[in-house]
Amino acid sequence: MNRPLTLPAREALTSTFLRWWNTQGEWVEAPNQRRDGESGVQRLQLSDPSLPALYCKRQVGHLYRSLQHPFGRPTVLRERQALSALTRIGIRVPELVYCGARREAGKWQALLITEELQGFxxxxxxxxxxxxxxxxxxxxxxxxxxxxxxxxxxxxxxxxxxxxxxxxxxxxxxxxxxxxxxxxxxxxxxxxxxxxxxxxxxxxxxxxxxxxxxxxxxxxxxxxxxxxxxxxxxxxxxxxxxx
CATH class of the missing domain: 1.10.510 (Transferase(Phosphotransferase); domain 1)
Known part of the structure; x- marks a missing residue:
């Protein structure tokens, strides 16, 4: 499996999302039905063994609600914020590779892709x-x-x-x-x-x-x-x- 590391600077966000969405791996956490949707995690094994494997959290309609977002947003967007905040205060977290979300046929689809914590x-x-x-x-x-x-x-x-x-x-x-x-x-x-x-x-x-x-x-x-x-x-x- 090839990792889409390098993308043209002006490539549309939708195209980037689709490339990741269509990249499949082995389920390490089968999709769970909760929060009016489902969420699961796949392990993406790269063709280059020198690179760390990736973990892809894949969600459909898996939302959190708040005063700011009463109609709900994908939980991976909240997780992305936490990853950034914890990094700033010096706490080790998985390296973020990609995070994105879109609405398709009225339903949220979302991805969060991080590097494996090697040796942990x-x-x-x-x-x-x-x-x-x-x-x-x-x-x-x-x-x-x-x-x-x-x-x-x-x-x-x-x-x-x-x-x-x-x-x-x-x-x-x-x-x-x-x-x-x-x-x-x-x-x-x-x-x-x-x-x-x-x-x-x-x-x-x-x-x-x-x-x-x-x-x-x-x-x-x-x-x-x-x-x-x-x-x-x-x-x-x-x-x-x-x-």
């Missing part, structure tokens, strides 16, 4: 696969600390993930032995939104993560919360340069 594993797989045994206590503690700091950074900027499950928190260990360090990434941001109160974003996401991360021992959760609370109380010391 989900927090869910980290625990279920017992990868902490492979990397040892120091790296595991660093993971919990960095996750606490990342979530604090998110909430201090008034952003709520909205779907803060362990399968949407990704981890990558860089380097080896004493020089290794842990990077955290967040994905699946279609429910993300700004909250007026930071405490509301914090309460929602932390409760959600705690409830769904059943493989995490209480002692690990305590370490994560210590890092989170310290970062939230002193955000300037953690991410001053990222804003």
């Amino acid at each position: 594993v989900s927090l869910q797989d980290w625990y279920r696969g017992k990868l902490y045994e492979q990397w040892g206590t120091l790296i595991h503690r660093q993971l919990l600390q960095n996750l606490g700091i990342t979530l604090s950074r998110l909430h201090h900027a008034h952003w709520q993930h909205g779907c803060c499950y362990p399968k949407h928190v990704f981890i990558k260990v860089h380097g080896k032995a004493d020089s290794a360090w842990v990077e955290i990434a967040l994905l699946d941001l279609e429910k993300s939104r700004r909250r007026l109160r930071r405490s509301a974003a914090s309460r929602h996401d932390l409760r959600q993560l705690y409830r769904h991360c059943q493989d995490m021992p209480e002692c690990d959760w305590s370490l994560l919360r210590v890092a989170y609370d310290a970062s939230f109380a002193n955000p300037g010391g953690v991410y001053r340069d990222a804003i």
Whole structure:
């Protein structure tokens, strides 16, 4: 499969959308019926193995509604906004390749295409696969600390993930032995939104993560919360340069 990386500068947006819409891959998340429509995710394997694979979120009539958009807009447009905002505050998210939407026969069609997070594993797989045994206590503690700091950074900027499950928190260990360090990434941001109160974003996401991360021992959760609370109380010391 060829990736349409280079397009003529003046090519119509409709043509660009159709090229992506007609690019098919393997379903990794079969279309779910919800929000008066459907949404699913395909993996697009590229012909050049040196390039990261792509993930294509494909939607038909899958909408969110707000005061600004009472008749509804595709949720991928909200996710695009969140990807941009989190990048600005220094949180790792999948690289955006393309996002577009159109109305066809009175129905919204929408696409969000991002690069694969190469070398990352989900927090869910980290625990279920017992990868902490492979990397040892120091790296595991660093993971919990960095996750606490990342979530604090998110909430201090008034952003709520909205779907803060362990399968949407990704981890990558860089380097080896004493020089290794842990990077955290967040994905699946279609429910993300700004909250007026930071405490509301914090309460929602932390409760959600705690409830769904059943493989995490209480002692690990305590370490994560210590890092989170310290970062939230002193955000300037953690991410001053990222804003």
